[in-house]
Amino acid sequence: MSNLTRLTAGDAELTINPGHGGRIESLRIGGTELLKQGDHYGSFPMVPWCGRTRDGVFRDGAALHRLPLNAAPHAIHGTVRDRAWTLARTDGTEAVLTCELDDPWPYKGRVTQVLELAEDRLTLRFGVEAYDASFPAQAGWHPWFLRNLGQGGRDVELDFAPAWQEERGADHLPTGRRVDPRPGPWDDCFGMPDGVDATLTWPEELELRVTSRAEWVVVYDEPEDAVCVEPQSGPPNGLNTLPRLVTPIDPLEVESVWAWRRL
Template identity: 65%
Template sequence: MSIDKDTQPAPQAAGVSLAAGDTELTVHPDNGCRIGSFRVGGMELLRQGAAYGCFPMVPWCGRIDHGRFRSGGVLHQMSVNDPPHALHGTGRDLRWRTARASATQAAFTYDLADTAAPWPYPGLVTQLVELAGDGRSLTLTLGVEASGDSFPAQAGWHPWFVRYLGAADGEGGGSGAQVQLDFTAEWQEERGEDHLPTGRRIVPKPGPWDDCFGMPRGVAVTVTWPGRLELKITSRAEWVVVYDEQAEAVCVEPQSGPPNGLNTLPRLVTPIDPLEISTTWSWRPLA
């Protein structure tokens, strides 16, 4: 696999396109394996731009405290890309390999030891993108495998849904139907001034949010653009981050653990126990 030494997201190339019914999407393996476009009935649901779309967060989600985490007795320092913390993993900064692709499914991989954004342990990450034959649901699956020593890891997704559906080119300008979010969480992780969970679980507060919520029976969030489209996000994962502080977009991020979870709630990946997480988006038109 050709390696790009620059770890900044590259301009979006043509990508791998999937289509069914009136739904079409494009995955950009050269730009962190993100979904760069997701159109239903001709309407773009994702904020456009090389840093947006929907990207996988792996091998960690959200922030790591000052970019440091321990595995056993070893302290590791990751690149601090959101000072003073390390943010959203390394996978979004890399060029992934397309393992296979058809009209409605595609699989992508990258090596955790990729020198463009190294992780201290060898292993493999896989993303499977599956569009239902009727074009009414999309399932995303991430797998993290260890090929040597065990290590803590997380995985999840960071979609940027447009706030106004029907705005020109998915830029999220103030036209079209404004998004509404509906979900019920058992708790909210209290967020400290450093944007990391304090360890206290509190009663969920009203938005706006840049917060992590606990859903021990599985993530279930409804994203609605009144009169246009209803989209349900579900996952067996128990954590979701909701971010709606920007005027252009809102984010609903199912993930396998809370921010800074490599330190506070480590989930070990071993050669016989990989990490796997899936999320399904399903939708229906309202017009």
């Protein structure tokens, strides 16, 4: 496809599709693909909210706003993964993309995404700006890492040490109670107040460490073929429970680093 943008550094190759939600379609290390392939997979941006927003409704002061129910009865993963992004610039190892925030999001603003590839890491950054009226927002990443790299090796092992787990209700949203981390499989949000730090290890093949100063991570490892480790700036339904206000002079900025090494 002509609209794909490719970055290379050493034997690392990153493929971005600005026209398909600004998502990462492929991350290959030494020719080995790390991400599940397909229209809904790879790694996509979650902006201006992450995970589910209860009943597609959030309040901003006295104002009540309704969002499209794309995961009925809830609204999920923001709006920008379904939009075309603009490639602002690229130089072979770095790409900058932008996407306007507008209908069905009730405020005007812009999201900037920066992707910087090095031989041993990928640095990802989001900036969320408000043009005029302030608004609550979240930003995060939803990567679908392959459970098995298809080279005859063993399945991935996930290691992380959260301070707590958000108790999940029957509606898949946090109940408001924090509990001790429970065994998986998970489709759950965890708190890491010192920053997200999770390591995926494909034994005898590759180790990939996901870090971020963000304090929340959702882990989704129920699928047979993928494991999702999702650093994000707030918990599911956070527009209602833990709003972070974006103003014209105070953007929301979030960064994550994926660093790897061969085993």
